[in-house]
């Protein structure tokens with residue numbers, strides 16, 4: 517069973533007297549979820565905490581610096597494939613970062629208004645939990661996929677969500 521992370525950098529952009537709430541999404545260019553929009557993230561390496569992983573992956577994928585201590589844990593998502601736990605994903609958000617997001621071999625970043633998140637070009641589960649996470653809520657969820665490997669070719673069949681949980685990390 518793999519542990520993974522997702523990191524959602526947030527900002528408020530002022531444009532002609534309006535405040536626009538944005539989230540940094542990536543278009544993933546390889547690996548699991550290739551071609552889909554998501555936050556930067558990936559698999560934990562040996563000895564790494566979820567926060568350290570989210571920080572490293574955000575740097576590797578889009579060259580943005582976030583501090584592990586500044587990440588707010590927003591979700592813990594268990595993905596099941598044919599009844600077996602496939603991965604647990606730790607979801608973080610932050611308004612604290614430095615640098616400019618840059619396209620790499622792994623990902624193409626875009627600041628996206630939270631009202632225009634392209635849920636039709638994301639994992640099928642994302643529209644169920646990401647809006648609440650972007651509103652500042654916390655969530656624990658189980659998401660069941662069926663139909664063989666890899667996960668991004670399996671069918672999303674059912675889910676269970678619990679909102680406003682507290683995380684110790």
Ligand SMILES: Nc1[nH]c(=O)nc2c1ncn2[C@H]1C[C@H](O)[C@@H](COP(=O)(O)OP(=O)(O)OP(=O)(O)O)O1
Nearest residue numbers: 520521522546547548549557558559605639641642
């Ligand atoms: N159902 C799902 N919904 C979602 O929003 N994100 C998911 C998801 N299933 C997996 N992810 C995310 C978690 C993690 O950030 C990423 C998968 O991790 P990786 O990018 O490390 O996968 P890769 O196969 O690219 O790994 P490497 O082979 O190490 O490059 O996809």
